[in-house]
Amino acid sequence: MATVAYPYETLPGNIDLKVSSLKVDGQSAEPFVEVNDRRVDLFKCKIDGWSEAVVHVSAQHPIAALQDYLEPLLSDLTLTAVAHCQDTNMRQTARLDGPNVSDDYARWTGHLELPRSQYAGEIKLKTVLSGPVGSSPDRYFGESRAWSVWFEEPPTHSVTGSIEILWNDFSDPEDTPDLADYQDRTFYLDLGSRPTLYLNSSFDGLLDLLEGEDTENVHEAAFRESEYYSIAQSVWLAMFNAAASSIKKEEQDGRYDFPESEWKRKVLKKMLPKLMPEHSPPDALRRINASMEGDVDPWIQSEALSVIDRLIERSAALRSMFDRINRSS
Incomplete structure (x- = not known):
């Protein structure tokens, strides 16, 4: 934005x-x-x-x-x-x-x-x-x-934000997949081999908000943008943690390597240069792996949120929207 x-x-x-x-x-x-x-x-x-x-x-x-x-x-x-x-x-x-x-x-x-x-x-x-x-x-x-x-078939997943996004009626047990246990939530993220974000069509007002095209009401537009970015931030953090927990340690030389899953490799390769710019990829992977295995480094989670904020331009976008609200009032 x-x-x-x-x-x-x-x-x-x-x-x-x-x-x-x-x-x-x-x-x-x-x-x-x-x-x-x-x-x-x-x-x-x-x-x-x-x-x-x-x-x-x-x-x-x-x-x-x-x-x-x-x-x-x-x-x-x-x-x-x-x-x-x-x-x-x-x-x-x-x-x-x-x-x-x-x-x-x-x-x-x-x-x-x-x-x-x-x-x-x-x-x-x-x-x-x-x-x-x-x-x-x-x-x-x-x-x-x-x-x-x-023009060419897209990859099954790209870390530019284009994961598969589907609407699902969480209140309907017959809807596939069955997400009835999560019907009080706005979304559910499936981090399987092909990450999929399910949005809850039965959550009152969510469908109208996210799919709405009302661009005249600046306050509604701001609410919509805020919800977009809130979901995006949650999705990115969950993907980062899932990828981080799958970092491999080579048995022969003890080196650390990226996960085998393509989307997890892409997430880490996208974030590591911004998360730890002064560390080589193996050293950065080692530090993240240690944090995931119990040697907790709270800085990594805090910095990951900061990196995600910059990647999706959340704070900058909200500042721009607040500026529009102020100018309209």
Whole structure:
């Protein structure tokens, strides 16, 4: 989440972005669009040698929020779709048509043409809102949450925060898995071979809060962001402790090595350079292993929380949200 402070009003919350349709070499490919997960699975396409995917998008935001918070007239605002691929360092943009006004919303539509030859792995697709501030054109006002467009099948787990997330009715013993014993909790984290975060759809208000698209109410947006980051911090700490408890000690030379599990190795390799930057990986693994086996070092847990906070940008994001609340009051 961006934490830059701007010398002018920006938009609270996010633009609501949706992928409205998808075509691959002119053929409809909408079954590859996973709306609930904000994901497009192009790797599932079976067209041999396909060359181009066309992603049609639509976006909207309440007119009242645009008029209350932003300096420019509605007609002077521009919404741009941005696709960025880290693997190929390719960035592509397209200005969307609009805004068109209906039902108290400003709406934009457009598309991006994505050549298969220029992309690999994952593309992050989002929209960016801009407009004039005084005599300065094209100033940043806000953006949407990103969609993931996968040209290749994603790994079963990545430590960038994209573990599998599923809604489950914890109050229903017939829902799989059976989480009835945890129905008073907001989430349950399964740290098996493929970590999965289950969110409790029967917890009153949680589904509406986390899946809500109300970006006009800055206090509700702040509550939503706070809950997002609270869950993320708990998940990261649990993953770190599970990975730390699986550190291996080689019998032959007594050296310490990363766990065999791929996701646990990734968690530790992500955190160790920030947790113990002055220690070699074997020495850092030795110290963490000793703490897990009884020679408790409270500093490791405290510092792990600090590292996680920086990784997910929790404190910075909350400071930015508090600033928006203060400016709106």
